[in-house]
Amino acid sequence: xxxxxxxxxxxxxGERGPGAAPKWSINGFVVDFEQMKGSTAPGETxxxxxxxxxxxxxxxxxxxxxxxWDIEETRVTYYPSGEQPYTVRLGAVTLDDDAxxxxxxxxxxxxxDV
Amino acid sequence: xxxxxxxxxKGGAGAAKPREAKPSLDEIMGGIDTSEDPEPVAPVQVExxxxxxxxxxxxxxxxxxxxxxxxxxxxxxxxxxxxxxMLIDRPVLxxxxxxxxxxxxxxxxxLAQALFAIDxxxxxxxxxxxxxxxxxxxxxxxxxxxxxxxxxxxxAHMIEEKPVVTDAFLEGLPSQDAIEQKLQRVIEIEIxxxxxxxxxxxxxxxxxxxxxxxxxxxxxxxxAASDVTLRQGIYEAFRSAVxxxxxxxxxxxxxxxxxxxxxxxxxxxx
Numbered sequence: 517x518x519x520x521x522x523x524x525x526x527x528x529x530g531e532r533g534p535g536a537a538p539k540w541s542i543n544g545f546v547v548d549f550e551q552m553k554g555s556t557a558p559g560e561t562x563x564x565x566x567x568x569x570x571x572x573x574x575x576x577x578x579x580x581x582x583x584x585w586d587i588e589e590t591r592v593t594y595y596p597s598g599e600q601p602y603t604v605r606l607g608a609v610t611l612d613d614d615a616x617x618x619x620x621x622x623x624x625x626x627x628x629d630v
Numbered sequence: 631x632x633x634x635x636x637x638x639x640k641g642g643a644g645a646a647k648p649r650e651a652k653p654s655l656d657e658i659m660g661g662i663d664t665s666e667d668p669e670p671v672a673p674v675q676v677e678x679x680x681x682x683x684x685x686x687x688x689x690x691x692x693x694x695x696x697x698x699x700x701x702x703x704x705x706x707x708x709x710x711x712x713x714x715x716m717l718i719d720r721p722v723l724x725x726x727x728x729x730x731x732x733x734x735x736x737x738x739x740x741l742a743q744a745l746f747a748i749d750x751x752x753x754x755x756x757x758x759x760x761x762x763x764x765x766x767x768x769x770x771x772x773x774x775x776x777x778x779x780x781x782x783x784x785x786a787h788m789i790e791e792k793p794v795v796t797d798a799f800l801e802g803l804p805s806q807d808a809i810e811q812k813l814q815r816v817i818e819i820e821i822x823x824x825x826x827x828x829x830x831x832x833x834x835x836x837x838x839x840x841x842x843x844x845x846x847x848x849x850x851x852x853x854a855a856s857d858v859t860l861r862q863g864i865y866e867a868f869r870s871a872v873x874x875x876x877x878x879x880x881x882x883x884x885x886x887x888x889x890x891x892x893x894x895x896x897x898x899x900x
C-alpha cells in the first residue's frame with residue numbers, strides 16, 4: 517500500500533444534488549477539500565483537491581447531510597509518494613445521508629502477456 | 631500544504647470534524663424540566679451507522695490489454711512481495727496447491743524443477759490457475775525478461791502435457807484435519823500471543839486440500855502492515871509446522887477494518 521500524498525477529485529452531479537461542498541474522509545476522519553471549484557448542485561461539476569499524506573485504509577466521499585445525491589461520474593487522480601499518478605473513473609451511484617462513496621482504489625498491478 | 635493529520639489533530643483552517651460534538655449530560659439535563667419526573671432519563675445520541683457504496687469502475691488508466699497466445703499466460707508483478715504471478719488460461723493444479731522454497735524441495739514437481747532451472751528463481755507456488763514465482767532479492771528492476779522466460783517454460787511444459795507434480799507428492803500430503811489441528815495450535819501458541827501487542831489476532835478460516843485460508847482481526851484488519859505480518863510471520867510459522875501446505879490466503883475484508891493500530895483490544899477478543 518503506497519503512501520498517498522494528494523488526490524484530485526471531479527464529481528459530476530446528476531438530477532439531484534446537495535449543492536454544498538462535499539467532504540471526504542480518511543480512516544473515519546472527515547476532512548474538507550482544498551482548492552474547490554464548481555458545485556454539487558444538479559447538473560453541476562465539483563472539483564477539489566485533498567492532501568492525505570498518509571496510508572488510507574478507507575477513503576470516502578461523504579454522503580450529503582440530507583436528501584439524495586445522484587452522482588453521474590466520479591474521477592479520482594491519485595498522487596502516491598514516489599510513484600507516477602494514476603486515475604480511476606467511477607460510474608453512476610446515489611448517496612444519501614447515511615451512505616458514503618468508496619474512492620480508494622490502489623493502482624492496478626502491471627499485467628502483460630508472456 | 632497541511633496534511634489531513636495536521637488538520638484533524640492540530641485544528642488548522644478547515645479542521646476536520648470526526649463527528650459532531652455531543653452535549654454534556656449537564657447541557658442535556660439543563661433543557662429538561664425534571665421537577666415532576668422523579669427518575670428522568672437522559673436522551674442518548676447514537677451516531678447513525680453509515681454504509682459504504684462502491685460505484686462501478688468504468689476505467690482504470692494504467693491497465694493494458696494485449697493479444698492472446700496459444701497457451702495464454704499473463705504476468706502480474708507484485709512489487710510489494712518481489713514476486714510475479716503467472717495467470718494461466720487453464721488449471722495448473724486442481725484440488726491442491728504446492729509451495730517450493732528451493733530446487734531441492736521441488737523434487738516431486740517436474741514443473742517447479744523446470745522453473746528453478748531459470749536463473750534467479752527462488753520460490754514457486756502452484757495454486758489453481760496461477761503460478762507465483764519469487765526472484766532473488768538481489769535482482770532489481772524490470773521483470774519483463776524473467777517473466778517471459780518463466781512464461782515460455784510454463785507454456786512448453788503444458789503443451790507437452792508433462793505432469794505438474796508426481797503422484798507421490800499428492801499421496802504424501804497430510805489430511806485436512808491433520809493440517810487444521812497443527813495450524814490451530816500454531817495460531818494459539820505462537821502467532822496470536824505475538825501479535826496481541828498490536829491488538830491483532832488471526833483465525834483459521836478453513837483448509838481446502840492443503841490450501842489454507844485465514845482471517846485477520848482487530849488491529850490486523852485493515853492494517854497497512856498486515857501483508858508484512860502475513861509474509862514474514864504467519865507464512866513462516868505455518869510452513870515450519872506443516873511443510874506440505876501450499877497457498878496461504880488472507881480472506882480478510884481489510885476495507886472493513888475498524889481499528890488498525892488501535893491500542894485497545896476490541897470486546898470479545900480479550
